[in-house]
Amino acid sequence: MSKPKCVLAYSGGLDTSVAIKWIAENYNVDVIAVAVDVGEEKDYEGIRLKGERTGAIESIVVDAKQEFVDNFVSRAIKANLWYEHKYPAFTALARPLLAKEQVRIALDRGAEFVAHGCTGKGNDQVRFEVTYAALAPQLKCIAPAREWGMTREEEIDYAEAHGIPVPVGKASPYSTDTNLWGRSIECGSIEDPAQEAPEDAWAWTVSPQAAPDQPTYVTIEFAAGVPVALDGERLNGVELIARLNAIGGANGVGRVNMMENRLVGIKSRELYETPAATILLAAHRDLESLTLDRETYHFKPYLELRYAEIVYYGLWFTPLREAIDAFVDETQKYVNGQVTVKLYKGTCEAVSRTSPNSLYDFSLASYGEADKFDQTKSKGFIDIFALPAKVAAAVRREKGL
Numbered sequence: 475m476s477k478p479k480c481v482l483a484y485s486g487g488l489d490t491s492v493a494i495k496w497i498a499e500n501y502n503v504d505v506i507a508v509a510v511d512v513g514e515e516k517d518y519e520g521i522r523l524k525g526e527r528t529g530a531i532e533s534i535v536v537d538a539k540q541e542f543v544d545n546f547v548s549r550a551i552k553a554n555l556w557y558e559h560k561y562p563a564f565t566a567l568a569r570p571l572l573a574k575e576q577v578r579i580a581l582d583r584g585a586e587f588v589a590h591g592c593t594g595k596g597n598d599q600v601r602f603e604v605t606y607a608a609l610a611p612q613l614k615c616i617a618p619a620r621e622w623g624m625t626r627e628e629e630i631d632y633a634e635a636h637g638i639p640v641p642v643g644k645a646s647p648y649s650t651d652t653n654l655w656g657r658s659i660e661c662g663s664i665e666d667p668a669q670e671a672p673e674d675a676w677a678w679t680v681s682p683q684a685a686p687d688q689p690t691y692v693t694i695e696f697a698a699g700v701p702v703a704l705d706g707e708r709l710n711g712v713e714l715i716a717r718l719n720a721i722g723g724a725n726g727v728g729r730v731n732m733m734e735n736r737l738v739g740i741k742s743r744e745l746y747e748t749p750a751a752t753i754l755l756a757a758h759r760d761l762e763s764l765t766l767d768r769e770t771y772h773f774k775p776y777l778e779l780r781y782a783e784i785v786y787y788g789l790w791f792t793p794l795r796e797a798i799d800a801f802v803d804e805t806q807k808y809v810n811g812q813v814t815v816k817l818y819k820g821t822c823e824a825v826s827r828t829s830p831n832s833l834y835d836f837s838l839a840s841y842g843e844a845d846k847f848d849q850t851k852s853k854g855f856i857d858i859f860a861l862p863a864k865v866a867a868a869v870r871r872e873k874g875l
């Protein structure tokens with residue numbers, strides 16, 4: 475009789491490599507390792523082989539970069555997704571996609587279990603497990619790092635005893651997570667929020683002081699809220715984002731340093747590098763200010779706030795997320811045009827914009843010759859608009875309130 479199967483979300487790192495052996499031993503299952511490429515530039519063939527050599531009965535790499543951009547990052551752009559106004563939630567966006575790929579493979583291979591290497595203190599465990607529960611509730615979840623209670627030293631001992639390659643040399647003090655939309659850095663001295671972030675934590679961005687003394691301009695074209703071209707060149711989203719990460723990073727753009735509220739109730743100090751997200755979201759928001767009517771432009775941020783929470787909390791595969799996306803898509807029909815962004819020593823500012831759907835009317839706005847606005851109409855408008863203020867103030871005066 476063959477053993478039950480478990481599909482593990484595999485990164486190639488120490489934790490998930492140890493997890494391959496630990497799950498096989500402790501649950502008496504065959505482990506299938508699945509690594510999903512969402513744009514972290516690493517050697518995926520090497521990871522696949524490592525999964526196999528570490529004891530997985532099958533080791534699979536899924537290239538999900540295009541899907542990540544088309545179905546996740548594009549929605550984040552349209553919804554101006556900033557969790558707590560600072561974090562573009564790239565890890566939170568990728569986890570449901572990783573979990574969905576695991577589930578797809580688990581169902582295809584007839585697996586009984588899925589597994590992830592997240593600890594019991596973070597948001598990622600929630601994002602994986604909510605996705606499993608939504609897409610395939612019959613699958614049972616194993617979370618080894620939450621169960622085994624090993625310290626890093628014990629993990630290394632376990633790895634050595636089981637012939638798992640252990641990273642050599644002095645281990646980095648930091649824990650990072652990377653995809654196309656950003657890079658996170660935690661642990662080490664970062665855990666002390668009273669200290670400035672150490673310079674060696676940053677990898678994608680130069681320090682603003684060291685950035686070029688001349689500004690760099692980039693022009694981004696959007697179609698229905700999604701970036702489609704950079705400096706006049708039509709590009710696939712994956713390529714466009716990669717290029718903006720490089721250009722922004724070279725100008726020191728996209729460093730984030732924040733205190734963050736985790737879903738599990740812990741506050742944590744986080745560093746992020748998000749050059750492309752910083753540039754694209756600034757440009758997108760700017761284009762909305764040109765193309766959306768005032769009331770839609772004022773209302774949309776209420777839903778964006780909720781959308782950021784939903785994504786951060788791992789509730790991607792839920793009716794509310796879909797309903798907000800439907801609203802957002804309706805608004806984005808008009809968000810077409812070009813925005814030029816100026817990058818200069820860590821700053822990023824939209825400096826000019828054009829759109830075929832521009833709501834800017836020169837003859838209404840101008841104070842010059844072209845002015846067609848009938849100023850005599852303003853008097854009656856203000857009389858009525860002021861009425862509630864006038865009545866309330868009069869009553870207060872009269873009653874001495």
Ligand code: ARG
Pocket residue numbers: 563565566597598649650651658660734744
């Ligand atoms: N604090 C961020 C979040 O919760 C980043 C988490 C990074 N995850 C990791 N496994 N290193 O989305």
